[in-house]
Amino acid sequence: MGTQLHSFPCLHRIQTMYSEFSAKERKIADYILENPQRLVHSTINQVADQLLVADATVFRFCKRIGFSGFQALKIALAAEAARPGKNMDEAVKDTDNEKAVAIKVFESNIQTLQDTIHTLNQKHLHEAVEWICRAKHIVFYGCGSASVIALDALEKFLQTDLAVTAYTDPHLQLLSAARCTKEDVAVFISHAGADKEMLKLLQAVQKTGAKTIAITQFAKSPLSQKADVPLFTVSQEADFRFSSFSARIVQLSLIDTLYVNVMLRYKDTNEEILQKGKETYTV
Missing domain, CATH: 1.10.10.10 (Winged helix-like DNA-binding domain superfamily/Winged helix DNA-binding domain)
Known part of the structure; x- marks a missing residue:
């Protein structure tokens, strides 16, 4: 292993x-x-x-x-x-009141974040940040529940000096893949990392020579094994009712991690862009 x-x-x-x-x-x-x-x-x-x-x-x-x-x-x-945090599927009971459910939801999310940071690969994270900073263009791909994560990434990285887009529609994703170049970076967000459309998209992007980053839960998934750099999340819910809760939280946190690292690399330039954005909102 x-x-x-x-x-x-x-x-x-x-x-x-x-x-x-x-x-x-x-x-x-x-x-x-x-x-x-x-x-x-x-x-x-x-x-x-x-x-x-x-x-x-x-x-x-x-x-x-x-x-x-x-x-x-x-x-x-x-x-x-x-550990204080427990698998939410096991912890939540029909007899729990609203506050008890809230505590268990929060504990599950906290545990997922702690487990993910414990397993986060520094080398892979460093490579991902370096590639994003040097990219001519960054594109975020997500489908299904990961769509909102890709759009959140777009909103954040539009506050930097980088050229960035995000696609959540499968047809537009494939069209955009053909426009990638070896100077670009594509970030794929998928919980299971086994979606056929996402794997087809990854293959199309890699044909252009663009670098690929995968944010996914499973280390043995096709997406994580085929992408240039995998960033893994950890969540242990087994029940379908709760399976995406903590996964979403930790995916957002990884996007935040990439964003903050990029902001720190080009602090002066990015702060100027942030200020212009604030001025636009207040007009």
């Missing part, structure tokens, strides 16, 4: 690698994801017996996701469970 994925929280590693697992490995993965605490209080023999697999299969699964063995996996799960 790569060093980037190795730094991810245990449950996120399992979610990220899930599509690559064999049938037996998925049985073990499902067992852990459904109730991590159950595994913490079990022996390797108990888990193997319950899943009707060999002890060695469970041990190999632990190695597969980056742990030295079953005990190391248990320690990691116990440590994650001790």
Whole structure:
């Protein structure tokens, strides 16, 4: 397993690698994801017996996701469970009042931000900022729930001295891809990183020689593996009701991170542009 994925929280590693697992490995993965605490209080023999697999299969699964063995996996799960933020899918109950739900939503978002900053690759972040600063033109691509993230990026980067656009319509995205050059940078925003249209768009952009940056959750997704520089987010919700909540928050935070770094590189020029923008609003 790569060093980037190795730094991810245990449950996120399992979610990220899930599509690559064999049938037996998925049985073990499902067992852990459904109730991590159950595994913490079990022996390797108990888990193997319950899943009707060999002890060695469970041990190999632990190695597969980056742990030295079953005990190391248990320690990691116990440590994650001790954190103040919890998976919102597990925490929210029908009996919770409005304030209790609010607390759990906030805790989930806070935990996602903390997990993401913990796994953020400094080398990749530095490259992304450098490329954006040197680009002749920057284009942000997002579709579905990521559309608002791309538009937020556009609004922020229009306050810099850089040429920037954003596209959320699939047809316009492909048309714009043909206009990219090797001096440009394209930023792709996708939670799962497996959307066929987004992958087709990435391929079209790369044919022009433009540099590509992917903001996505899954380290093993096609988008993150094919883009020049991946920036990973971390969120652990499994329930469809909440799956995009913290993902959206952390995607926005990564856009903010890129924006602030760019603003600091060209502080004087960008402050002048910001001032002109304020004057325009007050006219």
